[in-house]
Amino acid sequence: MLFENEIDFELIFRQHYKWLVSISARIISDANTAEDLVQEAFISVWEKQSELQVSGNIQAYMRAAVVNRSLNYLRGKVKFTGEEITEGHDQVQGHASDLTDSVLLFSETENKVNKVIGYLPDAPRLVFVLSRFEELSYKEIAERLDISTKTVEKHMTTALKHLRKHLPVLVLIKFLLGLW
């Protein structure tokens, strides 16, 4: 059996829950649903534990399970193949004032980052997240999303240009200087 008993299972749940919710939330950009998906993933391994052969550690297994569930959740909801995204996607509002904001709120980096990534259209955002956080190659992303590597290239370029353009200057300087 995968778990010695329910307490063992509970400990693993408590240890990894938050981290797994972050992974899912990055992919589907919805923290509430991310919690549901992670809970379902745990319930499913508990129920199937007698049939499961987990090679490697449970942590890596849960991560893969959560990524799969999150991508399945998006399937049908999001169109990944969309033609070229119009440059400068104008949902980011008042980024001129972002600059002054960030002078005042140097510590608000995290909020800014969440906001700016959130403004990306779904497809480039997802391609970026899979590359940045799941460390997948263009080829792997193309396979997972069932799109061509050409399209992955386009989405990734769009995403990176968007981040460069919209992240407040001071946030970038902070990271340029390695002040993290």
Add this chain to the structure above:
Amino acid sequence: MNDERIYELLVKQMQGGITEEESAELQSYTNARPQLKEEMESVKAAWRATESYQNNIEINVDAAWDKVRRKIHLVQQPKVVPMNRFRIWALAASLLLILGIGYVMYQMNREPKWNNVATANETKKVQLPDGSVIWLNSNSELAYKDKFGDNRDVKLTGEAFFEVAKDPEHPFTIASGGTVTQVLGTSFNVRAYTAENKVEVSVATGRVSFAEAGTEHKEILLPGDMGSYDKTTKALNKLKVDNNYLSWKTGVLVFDNTPVPLLLKDMGHYYHASFTIKDTAVASIAFTGKLDKQPLTPALDILKSSLGMRIIRDSAQSYSIYAH
């Protein structure tokens, strides 16, 4: 050269999977266009700045675990109903329902009485009326009211692991060996054998209040803490849990560079055996390894062969230990 290719190489560089050739290729692009170098640097900064994306979501792990726990318990209930016998089952179910309502009404209108569960050489799992689950070690006795009122009171002699259902309105209280352990909902182990001079409470999850009965003398225990009460001196101390405090329940003993005297203490608990150390040199020997549901004799053989100790059996459950 196009943007897509440059960005692809940049991503590979940041992921750490860029080859030497590709690196040179990227270098040649930035050499050819100096302002591109600046652009690349700010893309890299943006990449690093996204580190924190969705990393600080407010999460209530307790609430989430409660949900999951409820669901896995629901699933374990039997749910097989052959369709062609549906009518018979429906009839049986409605009869059961009527009996059930009658039983519940009867239960609600009578005084609670004490129930006793005792074990001899076996361990037992007990489910209490409030949903709490208790694993009782051998030679132990648990008394609980079959209907809990404002307080959930139980009495324990011997050893048990408690997984207390969460109910902040109704504290769960365990009286054992002159101590009172009180919790709201958590899991922990209580060891309070009459023959032993100590009462020990080891916490797995949650928060536990551990007090000397009838006094203000208490310690608040968190996961990883063990409260220890000395019945003679009445001293109450907070220590770290022993790694193997749940071995009686899991069947597994784990040792990590553990000195032999401590190892023998854990093994003594688990095997209900007593070990007498005959050489002081034994104290400087340490053992690393795992005993997974091993009977006593093979376990002792492992110690003998890996530590070079001599173990002499004095009587049924008592042994003398020599360094050589």
